[in-house]
Amino acid sequence: MVARWIETLTGSLEQKRQYRRAVARIEALDEPYRGAAKAVDRYLTYAGGFTDGDTLVRMVADHADLWERAALDGTPVRAVVGDDPVEFAEAFARAYSGKEWIDEERARLSKAIDDATGDAGRRTEG
Amino acid sequence: MTELLKGTLEGIVLAILSVRPAYGYEITARLREEGFADLAEGTVYALLVRIEQRGLVDVEKVPSEKGPPRKVYTLNAQGRDDLTEFWRTWSFLAERLERLRHDAGHPQEEGT
Numbered sequence: 234m235v236a237r238w239i240e241t242l243t244g245s246l247e248q249k250r251q252y253r254r255a256v257a258r259i260e261a262l263d264e265p266y267r268g269a270a271k272a273v274d275r276y277l278t279y280a281g282g283f284t285d286g287d288t289l290v291r292m293v294a295d296h297a298d299l300w301e302r303a304a305l306d307g308t309p310v311r312a313v314v315g316d317d318p319v320e321f322a323e324a325f326a327r328a329y330s331g332k333e334w335i336d337e338e339r340a341r342l343s344k345a346i347d348d349a350t351g352d353a354g355r356r357t358e359g
Numbered sequence: 360m361t362e363l364l365k366g367t368l369e370g371i372v373l374a375i376l377s378v379r380p381a382y383g384y385e386i387t388a389r390l391r392e393e394g395f396a397d398l399a400e401g402t403v404y405a406l407l408v409r410i411e412q413r414g415l416v417d418v419e420k421v422p423s424e425k426g427p428p429r430k431v432y433t434l435n436a437q438g439r440d441d442l443t444e445f446w447r448t449w450s451f452l453a454e455r456l457e458r459l460r461h462d463a464g465h466p467q468e469e470g471t
Binding site for chain 1: 400426429
């Protein structure tokens with residue numbers, strides 16, 4: 234069951250296939266990896282703020298790689314995510330420089346400040 | 360992981376790769392040997408993804424007997440430039456901080 238917005242985001246059939254394959258790989262893991270990977274995956278897809286399917290698909294595939302590797306090597310879940318799973322998931326999502334809805338706002342803010350100061354990111358020596 | 364360590368981790372990883380190419384898990388192992396004991400594997404993985412996206416390393420996928428292929432990371436020219444810049448910033452910071460500590464007449468505290 235893939236959320237509707239993900240269906241919309243992953244435009245091409247090929248993208249959808251790749252996305253489903255990554256999800257299936259996570260489903261196929263043994264516990265405790267399956268539970269941990271699903272929890273991180275959920276956070277990544279919902280909190281990542283992605284607006285382009287390519288990046289999302291690449292991220293979930295890499296994420297499946299990470300957990301498959303950990304399960305095969307017997308790396309403990311805690312050693313994968315560290316003390317702060319949220320920090321880990323956010324660092325992971327940030328590594329994918331996909332287009333986020335916030336990008337537009339970021340560009341807008343930077344431009345507004347440039348306009349206000351009449352320069353392009355250069356501070357005059359005071 | 361402190362903010363200070365987080366900010367330098369990328370430079371540390373580039374420095375490790377400047378010695379020779381390495382697999383992801385080798386990099387984590389090296390970091391643990393160097394005393395970064397509580398580093399999460401996933402954090403290093405995310406960092407490697409980021410430096411790959413930024414074009415600082417060349418990545419070769421090596422098929423593995425089981426599971427997904429393992430990736431070998433090699434520092435490229437752009438990565439070397441980045442590393443040079445990192446060391447320059449590091450020297451500047453270290454020198455300034457030492458001077459600050461000296462000026463403040465701070466006792467040399469151990470293990471803080």
